[in-house]
Amino acid sequence: MxxxxxxxxxxxxxxxxxxxxxxxxxxxxxxxxxxxxxxxxxxxxxxxxxxxxxxxxxxxxxxxxxxxxxxxxxxxxxxxxxxxxxxxxxxxxxPPHTRLAECFAELNELRKEYPELILEYKDSSLAVHFRQIPQVEIIVKQRLEALAFRFQLELQHGRAVVELKTPGxxxxxxxxxxxxxxxxxxxxxxxxxxxxxxxxxxxxxxxxxxxxxxxxxxxxxxxxxxxxxxxxxxxxxxxxxx
Missing domain, CATH: 3.40.50.1000 (HAD superfamily/HAD-like)
Structure with a gap:
Protein backbone atom coordinates (compact mmCIF):
# COMPACT_ATOMS: atom_id res chain seq x y z
CA MET A 1 0.00 0.00 0.00
CA PRO A 95 -36.99 -4.55 1.42
CA PRO A 96 -36.24 -4.73 5.17
CA HIS A 97 -36.16 -8.14 6.85
CA THR A 98 -39.47 -8.75 8.62
CA ARG A 99 -37.89 -9.94 11.90
CA LEU A 100 -35.74 -6.89 12.65
CA ALA A 101 -38.42 -5.45 14.93
CA GLU A 102 -38.23 -8.58 17.11
CA CYS A 103 -34.46 -8.22 17.28
CA PHE A 104 -34.87 -4.60 18.34
CA ALA A 105 -37.17 -5.64 21.18
CA GLU A 106 -34.69 -8.27 22.39
CA LEU A 107 -31.75 -5.89 22.22
CA ASN A 108 -33.70 -3.29 24.16
CA GLU A 109 -33.65 -5.80 27.03
CA LEU A 110 -29.86 -5.97 26.71
CA ARG A 111 -29.70 -2.18 26.81
CA LYS A 112 -31.56 -2.22 30.13
CA GLU A 113 -28.61 -4.17 31.54
CA TYR A 114 -26.06 -1.88 29.86
CA PRO A 115 -27.61 1.61 29.40
CA GLU A 116 -24.46 2.92 27.70
CA LEU A 117 -25.22 0.79 24.64
CA ILE A 118 -26.66 2.71 21.69
CA LEU A 119 -29.22 1.05 19.42
CA GLU A 120 -29.58 2.50 15.93
CA TYR A 121 -32.57 1.18 13.97
CA LYS A 122 -32.11 1.95 10.26
CA ASP A 123 -35.14 0.25 8.68
CA SER A 124 -33.07 -2.41 6.89
CA SER A 125 -30.59 -2.96 9.71
CA LEU A 126 -30.06 -2.64 13.44
CA ALA A 127 -26.74 -1.42 14.81
CA VAL A 128 -25.48 -1.78 18.38
CA HIS A 129 -22.77 0.73 19.28
CA PHE A 130 -20.57 -0.09 22.27
CA ARG A 131 -18.00 2.72 22.00
CA GLN A 132 -19.04 4.03 25.44
CA ILE A 133 -18.83 0.60 27.09
CA PRO A 134 -16.13 -1.43 25.28
CA GLN A 135 -15.94 -4.06 28.03
CA VAL A 136 -19.21 -5.63 26.80
CA GLU A 137 -17.97 -6.15 23.23
CA ILE A 138 -17.92 -9.95 23.52
CA ILE A 139 -21.40 -10.04 25.08
CA VAL A 140 -22.81 -7.84 22.30
CA LYS A 141 -21.20 -9.89 19.56
CA GLN A 142 -22.42 -13.19 21.02
CA ARG A 143 -25.98 -11.88 21.36
CA LEU A 144 -26.06 -10.57 17.80
CA GLU A 145 -24.48 -13.73 16.40
CA ALA A 146 -27.29 -15.73 18.00
CA LEU A 147 -29.95 -13.42 16.55
CA ALA A 148 -28.35 -13.51 13.10
CA PHE A 149 -28.35 -17.31 13.15
CA ARG A 150 -31.93 -17.55 14.43
CA PHE A 151 -33.45 -15.12 11.93
CA GLN A 152 -31.04 -15.63 8.99
CA LEU A 153 -29.73 -12.08 9.11
CA GLU A 154 -26.27 -10.91 8.09
CA LEU A 155 -23.78 -9.72 10.68
CA GLN A 156 -21.70 -6.65 9.87
CA HIS A 157 -18.76 -5.75 12.11
CA GLY A 158 -17.44 -2.20 12.31
CA ARG A 159 -15.43 0.06 14.59
CA ALA A 160 -17.05 -0.29 18.06
CA VAL A 161 -20.29 -1.40 16.42
CA VAL A 162 -21.96 -4.62 15.33
CA GLU A 163 -24.92 -4.59 12.99
CA LEU A 164 -27.70 -7.01 12.08
CA LYS A 165 -28.67 -6.37 8.48
CA THR A 166 -31.07 -7.59 5.89
CA PRO A 167 -29.25 -9.99 3.54
CA GLY A 168 -28.82 -9.02 -0.08
Whole structure:
Protein backbone atom coordinates (compact mmCIF):
# COMPACT_ATOMS: atom_id res chain seq x y z
CA MET A 1 0.00 0.00 0.00
CA UNK A 2 1.43 3.38 -1.04
CA UNK A 3 1.31 6.16 1.52
CA UNK A 4 -0.93 8.74 -0.17
CA UNK A 5 -2.86 9.06 -3.46
CA UNK A 6 -2.04 11.72 -6.02
CA UNK A 7 -4.37 14.67 -6.51
CA UNK A 8 -7.18 13.56 -8.84
CA UNK A 9 -7.78 14.85 -12.34
CA UNK A 10 -11.53 14.87 -11.84
CA UNK A 11 -12.48 14.64 -15.52
CA UNK A 12 -11.16 11.05 -15.50
CA UNK A 13 -12.90 9.69 -12.41
CA UNK A 14 -16.10 8.62 -10.69
CA UNK A 15 -15.74 9.27 -6.96
CA UNK A 16 -17.31 7.18 -4.17
CA UNK A 17 -16.91 8.19 -0.53
CA UNK A 18 -17.79 6.69 2.83
CA UNK A 19 -19.13 9.24 5.32
CA UNK A 20 -18.35 8.61 9.01
CA UNK A 21 -14.61 8.38 9.59
CA UNK A 22 -13.92 9.57 6.04
CA UNK A 23 -15.79 12.85 5.51
CA UNK A 24 -16.81 13.34 9.15
CA UNK A 25 -14.98 12.63 12.39
CA UNK A 26 -16.33 9.75 14.45
CA UNK A 27 -18.36 10.80 17.49
CA UNK A 28 -19.47 8.95 20.63
CA UNK A 29 -23.08 8.86 19.38
CA UNK A 30 -24.21 8.80 15.72
CA UNK A 31 -26.60 11.72 16.24
CA UNK A 32 -23.74 13.96 17.39
CA UNK A 33 -22.49 14.19 13.79
CA UNK A 34 -24.05 17.27 12.18
CA UNK A 35 -23.92 19.12 8.84
CA UNK A 36 -20.71 21.13 8.45
CA UNK A 37 -20.22 24.10 6.08
CA UNK A 38 -16.77 23.13 4.78
CA UNK A 39 -17.87 19.58 3.99
CA UNK A 40 -21.09 20.69 2.31
CA UNK A 41 -19.25 23.26 0.18
CA UNK A 42 -16.75 20.61 -0.90
CA UNK A 43 -19.46 18.10 -1.82
CA UNK A 44 -21.34 20.71 -3.86
CA UNK A 45 -18.13 21.55 -5.69
CA UNK A 46 -17.37 17.87 -6.36
CA UNK A 47 -20.93 17.23 -7.52
CA UNK A 48 -20.58 20.06 -10.04
CA UNK A 49 -17.04 19.38 -11.25
CA UNK A 50 -17.63 15.63 -11.59
CA UNK A 51 -20.86 16.29 -13.49
CA UNK A 52 -22.77 14.01 -11.13
CA UNK A 53 -20.16 11.24 -10.90
CA UNK A 54 -20.15 11.43 -7.09
CA UNK A 55 -21.81 9.06 -4.63
CA UNK A 56 -21.75 8.67 -0.86
CA UNK A 57 -21.68 4.99 0.16
CA UNK A 58 -22.39 4.72 3.89
CA UNK A 59 -23.88 2.71 6.70
CA UNK A 60 -26.23 5.63 7.37
CA UNK A 61 -29.71 5.69 5.88
CA UNK A 62 -30.30 7.79 2.77
CA UNK A 63 -32.59 10.11 4.73
CA UNK A 64 -29.87 10.81 7.30
CA UNK A 65 -27.26 11.26 4.57
CA UNK A 66 -29.46 13.89 2.91
CA UNK A 67 -29.55 15.75 6.23
CA UNK A 68 -25.81 15.45 6.88
CA UNK A 69 -24.83 16.49 3.34
CA UNK A 70 -27.53 19.18 3.15
CA UNK A 71 -28.90 17.59 -0.05
CA UNK A 72 -25.64 18.29 -1.88
CA UNK A 73 -25.24 14.79 -3.41
CA UNK A 74 -27.86 13.01 -5.53
CA UNK A 75 -26.41 9.49 -5.81
CA UNK A 76 -26.36 7.77 -2.42
CA UNK A 77 -26.04 4.24 -1.08
CA UNK A 78 -27.27 3.82 2.48
CA UNK A 79 -27.27 1.02 5.05
CA UNK A 80 -24.16 -0.54 3.47
CA UNK A 81 -25.80 -0.77 0.04
CA UNK A 82 -29.25 -2.03 1.03
CA UNK A 83 -30.62 1.39 0.09
CA UNK A 84 -29.58 3.07 -3.15
CA UNK A 85 -30.58 6.24 -4.96
CA UNK A 86 -29.31 6.62 -8.50
CA UNK A 87 -27.93 9.78 -10.10
CA UNK A 88 -31.40 10.33 -11.60
CA UNK A 89 -33.01 10.17 -8.16
CA UNK A 90 -34.61 6.72 -8.52
CA UNK A 91 -34.66 4.44 -5.47
CA UNK A 92 -33.33 0.88 -5.63
CA UNK A 93 -33.80 -0.62 -2.16
CA UNK A 94 -33.81 -4.13 -0.70
CA PRO A 95 -36.99 -4.55 1.42
CA PRO A 96 -36.24 -4.73 5.17
CA HIS A 97 -36.16 -8.14 6.85
CA THR A 98 -39.47 -8.75 8.62
CA ARG A 99 -37.89 -9.94 11.90
CA LEU A 100 -35.74 -6.89 12.65
CA ALA A 101 -38.42 -5.45 14.93
CA GLU A 102 -38.23 -8.58 17.11
CA CYS A 103 -34.46 -8.22 17.28
CA PHE A 104 -34.87 -4.60 18.34
CA ALA A 105 -37.17 -5.64 21.18
CA GLU A 106 -34.69 -8.27 22.39
CA LEU A 107 -31.75 -5.89 22.22
CA ASN A 108 -33.70 -3.29 24.16
CA GLU A 109 -33.65 -5.80 27.03
CA LEU A 110 -29.86 -5.97 26.71
CA ARG A 111 -29.70 -2.18 26.81
CA LYS A 112 -31.56 -2.22 30.13
CA GLU A 113 -28.61 -4.17 31.54
CA TYR A 114 -26.06 -1.88 29.86
CA PRO A 115 -27.61 1.61 29.40
CA GLU A 116 -24.46 2.92 27.70
CA LEU A 117 -25.22 0.79 24.64
CA ILE A 118 -26.66 2.71 21.69
CA LEU A 119 -29.22 1.05 19.42
CA GLU A 120 -29.58 2.50 15.93
CA TYR A 121 -32.57 1.18 13.97
CA LYS A 122 -32.11 1.95 10.26
CA ASP A 123 -35.14 0.25 8.68
CA SER A 124 -33.07 -2.41 6.89
CA SER A 125 -30.59 -2.96 9.71
CA LEU A 126 -30.06 -2.64 13.44
CA ALA A 127 -26.74 -1.42 14.81
CA VAL A 128 -25.48 -1.78 18.38
CA HIS A 129 -22.77 0.73 19.28
CA PHE A 130 -20.57 -0.09 22.27
CA ARG A 131 -18.00 2.72 22.00
CA GLN A 132 -19.04 4.03 25.44
CA ILE A 133 -18.83 0.60 27.09
CA PRO A 134 -16.13 -1.43 25.28
CA GLN A 135 -15.94 -4.06 28.03
CA VAL A 136 -19.21 -5.63 26.80
CA GLU A 137 -17.97 -6.15 23.23
CA ILE A 138 -17.92 -9.95 23.52
CA ILE A 139 -21.40 -10.04 25.08
CA VAL A 140 -22.81 -7.84 22.30
CA LYS A 141 -21.20 -9.89 19.56
CA GLN A 142 -22.42 -13.19 21.02
CA ARG A 143 -25.98 -11.88 21.36
CA LEU A 144 -26.06 -10.57 17.80
CA GLU A 145 -24.48 -13.73 16.40
CA ALA A 146 -27.29 -15.73 18.00
CA LEU A 147 -29.95 -13.42 16.55
CA ALA A 148 -28.35 -13.51 13.10
CA PHE A 149 -28.35 -17.31 13.15
CA ARG A 150 -31.93 -17.55 14.43
CA PHE A 151 -33.45 -15.12 11.93
CA GLN A 152 -31.04 -15.63 8.99
CA LEU A 153 -29.73 -12.08 9.11
CA GLU A 154 -26.27 -10.91 8.09
CA LEU A 155 -23.78 -9.72 10.68
CA GLN A 156 -21.70 -6.65 9.87
CA HIS A 157 -18.76 -5.75 12.11
CA GLY A 158 -17.44 -2.20 12.31
CA ARG A 159 -15.43 0.06 14.59
CA ALA A 160 -17.05 -0.29 18.06
CA VAL A 161 -20.29 -1.40 16.42
CA VAL A 162 -21.96 -4.62 15.33
CA GLU A 163 -24.92 -4.59 12.99
CA LEU A 164 -27.70 -7.01 12.08
CA LYS A 165 -28.67 -6.37 8.48
CA THR A 166 -31.07 -7.59 5.89
CA PRO A 167 -29.25 -9.99 3.54
CA GLY A 168 -28.82 -9.02 -0.08
CA UNK A 169 -26.23 -6.32 -0.77
CA UNK A 170 -23.07 -4.71 0.56
CA UNK A 171 -21.08 -1.60 -0.31
CA UNK A 172 -19.18 -3.33 -3.10
CA UNK A 173 -22.46 -4.28 -4.78
CA UNK A 174 -23.64 -0.67 -4.58
CA UNK A 175 -20.46 0.66 -6.20
CA UNK A 176 -20.64 -1.99 -8.94
CA UNK A 177 -24.27 -1.05 -9.66
CA UNK A 178 -23.43 2.66 -9.93
CA UNK A 179 -20.57 1.84 -12.30
CA UNK A 180 -23.04 0.22 -14.71
CA UNK A 181 -25.11 3.40 -14.87
CA UNK A 182 -24.80 6.89 -16.30
CA UNK A 183 -22.99 9.13 -15.49
CA UNK A 184 -20.48 6.80 -13.75
CA UNK A 185 -20.13 4.21 -16.51
CA UNK A 186 -16.88 4.42 -18.48
CA UNK A 187 -14.95 6.37 -15.83
CA UNK A 188 -12.25 5.12 -13.47
CA UNK A 189 -13.64 4.64 -9.95
CA UNK A 190 -12.19 6.01 -6.71
CA UNK A 191 -13.30 4.88 -3.26
CA UNK A 192 -12.22 6.22 0.14
CA UNK A 193 -13.31 4.63 3.42
CA UNK A 194 -12.09 3.91 6.92
CA UNK A 195 -13.77 0.78 8.28
CA UNK A 196 -14.21 -2.97 7.79
CA UNK A 197 -17.52 -2.24 6.07
CA UNK A 198 -15.60 -0.53 3.25
CA UNK A 199 -13.49 -3.53 2.30
CA UNK A 200 -16.05 -4.91 -0.18
CA UNK A 201 -16.08 -1.54 -1.94
CA UNK A 202 -12.27 -1.53 -2.05
CA UNK A 203 -12.39 -4.99 -3.64
CA UNK A 204 -14.94 -3.89 -6.24
CA UNK A 205 -12.95 -0.79 -7.18
CA UNK A 206 -9.64 -2.68 -7.29
CA UNK A 207 -11.24 -5.18 -9.68
CA UNK A 208 -12.13 -2.26 -11.97
CA UNK A 209 -8.59 -0.87 -11.90
CA UNK A 210 -9.57 2.07 -9.74
CA UNK A 211 -8.02 3.96 -6.83
CA UNK A 212 -8.75 2.79 -3.28
CA UNK A 213 -7.89 4.85 -0.21
CA UNK A 214 -7.92 3.55 3.36
CA UNK A 215 -8.45 6.31 5.93
CA UNK A 216 -6.58 5.75 9.18
CA UNK A 217 -4.81 2.68 10.49
CA UNK A 218 -5.54 -1.02 10.02
CA UNK A 219 -5.08 -3.75 7.45
CA UNK A 220 -6.87 -3.23 4.15
CA UNK A 221 -6.93 -4.26 0.50
CA UNK A 222 -6.88 -0.55 -0.38
CA UNK A 223 -3.85 0.55 -2.39
CA UNK A 224 -3.37 3.97 -0.81
CA UNK A 225 -3.76 5.50 2.63
CA UNK A 226 -4.63 8.86 4.16
CA UNK A 227 -4.24 9.34 7.92
CA UNK A 228 -7.26 11.44 8.93
CA UNK A 229 -10.58 12.97 7.91
CA UNK A 230 -8.77 16.30 7.58
CA UNK A 231 -6.33 14.79 5.08
CA UNK A 232 -9.24 13.40 3.03
CA UNK A 233 -10.95 16.78 2.88
CA UNK A 234 -7.69 18.48 1.89
CA UNK A 235 -6.99 15.88 -0.83
CA UNK A 236 -10.46 16.35 -2.31
CA UNK A 237 -10.22 20.15 -2.11
CA UNK A 238 -6.88 20.06 -3.91
CA UNK A 239 -8.43 17.81 -6.55
CA UNK A 240 -11.22 20.35 -7.08
CA UNK A 241 -8.64 23.09 -7.58
CA UNK A 242 -6.58 21.22 -10.18
Missing amino acids: KSEPDVLQLDQFAVFLDFDGTLAALEERPEEVLPEPRRTHLLKKLQHQLEGRLAIVSGRSIEVLDFLTEDSVIALAGVHGLQRRTATGQRDDI RHKGDAVAAFMQESPFKGYRPVFAGDDLTDETAFQAVNALGGITVKVGEGDSVARYRLPTVESVLTWLEESCNE
